[in-house]
Amino acid sequence: QRASGESCRRLSSTRGAGKGGFSHLYVSKLVDAKWSAPAPLHAVNSQFNDETPYLSSDGKILLFASDRDGSIELPKDAQGRVRVSFDIYLAQWDGKTWSNPRPVQEINTPWNEKSPSLSRDGRLLFFSSWPFGDMQRSRIRVLDLKSNGNTIEDLPPQINSGNQETALVPGEDDTRYYFSSRRPGGKGGWDIWQTRFDKGVWAEPELLG
Numbered sequence: 001q002r003a004s005g006e007s008c009r010r011l012s013s014t015r016g017a018g019k020g021g022f023s024h025l026y027v028s029k030l031v032d033a034k035w036s037a038p039a040p041l042h043a044v045n046s047q048f049n050d051e052t053p054y055l056s057s058d059g060k061i062l063l064f065a066s067d068r069d070g071s072i073e074l075p076k077d078a079q080g081r082v083r084v085s086f087d088i089y090l091a092q093w094d095g096k097t098w099s100n101p102r103p104v105q106e107i108n109t110p111w112n113e114k115s116p117s118l119s120r121d122g123r124l125l126f127f128s129s130w131p132f133g134d135m136q137r138s139r140i141r142v143l144d145l146k147s148n149g150n151t152i153e154d155l156p157p158q159i160n161s162g163n164q165e166t167a168l169v170p171g172e173d174d175t176r177y178y179f180s181s182r183r184p185g186g187k188g189g190w191d192i193w194q195t196r197f198d199k200g201v202w203a204e205p206e207l208l209g
Contacts, residue, residue, distance in 0.1 A: 022047070022048050022050075023050060023051045024040055024041070024045045024050050024051075025045055025050050025051070025064060026038035026040055026041060027041050041098070043091075043098040044064070044091050044101055046068035047068070048066065048067050048068045048069070048084075049065075049066060049068075049086070050064055050066045050068070051064065051065055052064060052065045052115040052116070052167070054115075054118065054169065056118055056122070057120060059093060060092060060093045061090065061092060061093075061118070062091045062092075062093070063088060063089070063090055063104075063116035063118070063125075064088070064089055064091075064101075064116070065086045065088055065089070065113060065115065065116065066086065066087065066089050066101070067084040067085065067086050067087070068089075070103060071085055071103070071108075072087060072108060072109065073085075074110055083132060085108075085110050085111060085113070085132050086112040086113055086114050087104070087108040087113055088103070088107055088113045088114075088127055089101040089102065089103055089104065090104050104116075104125075106143060106150045107125065107127060107141075107152060110132065111129050111130060111131050111132060112129065112130055112131075112132055113127050114127065114128050114129075114167075115166055115167040115168070117167075117168060117169045117170060119170055119197075120170050120174050121174070122145070123144060123145055123146050124142050124143070124144060124145070125142065125143045125145055126140060126141070126142050126169075127140070127141055127142075127143075128140055128141070128166040128167060129141050135164060138164045138166050139155070139160040139162075140159055140160060140165050140166065140168045140179060141153065142154075142155060155168070155202060158195075158203075158205065159179065159195065159202055159205065161181065161183045163183035163184070164181065164182045164190070165179060165180070165181045165183075166179065166180050166181075166190075167179055175197055175198045176194060176195075176196055177194070177195050177197060178192055178193065178194050178195075178208065179192070179193055179195070179205075180192055180193070181193055181205070185207060187207075191207060191208070192207075192208040193205040193206065193207055193208060194206055194208050
């Protein structure tokens with residue numbers, strides 16, 4: 001735990017636009033075909049960065065990335081600033097409120113972990129990962145929650161092309177997925193691509209025109 005006075009000398013890989021220059025999570029509800037004004041998710045937010053949320057289809061599991069106190073620290077940089085990686089956190093909804101977020105220890109490392117998601121059957125946990133401060137090496141990884149040994153694997157080359165792949169999320173059926181990539185063949189910058197995962201095989205991605 002860092003003392004509160006250290007927050008001004010704390011280095012993360014990104015800065016958001018929330019209070020104090022940090023990013024936070026907000027919630028909006030769909031009522032009578034209209035979205036309510038966004039409100040901060042106080043039960044989950046910290047005084048540091050909270051971002052890239054994923055809500056399970058039943059609304060009971062919230063996964064997100066944060067560099068809050070308790071995240072993995074790296075050695076200080078040359079200026080003496082504390083360096084804190086982004087880790088994946090999980091909060092659960094009990095019908096009334098969210099539980100205190102806890103780190104998903106099985107996948108967190110000194111690298112940045114962001115953009116978590118779950119397959120529709122809840123078996124596969126996907127996330128993006130890259131060395132601290134070097135998103136050029138971003139790739140999408142997966143943990144099979146029902147396998148023994150907590151083995152984490154990179155998705156195959158047709159998904160991880162080496163062009164900053166990130167943010168894989170399930171689509172509208174059990175086999176379709178979407179992700180972002182800067183790979184050749186897109187319209188420039190990050191584009192959205194779609195693929196399928198069926199019977200253990202990832203299809204060649206297609207640009208979502």
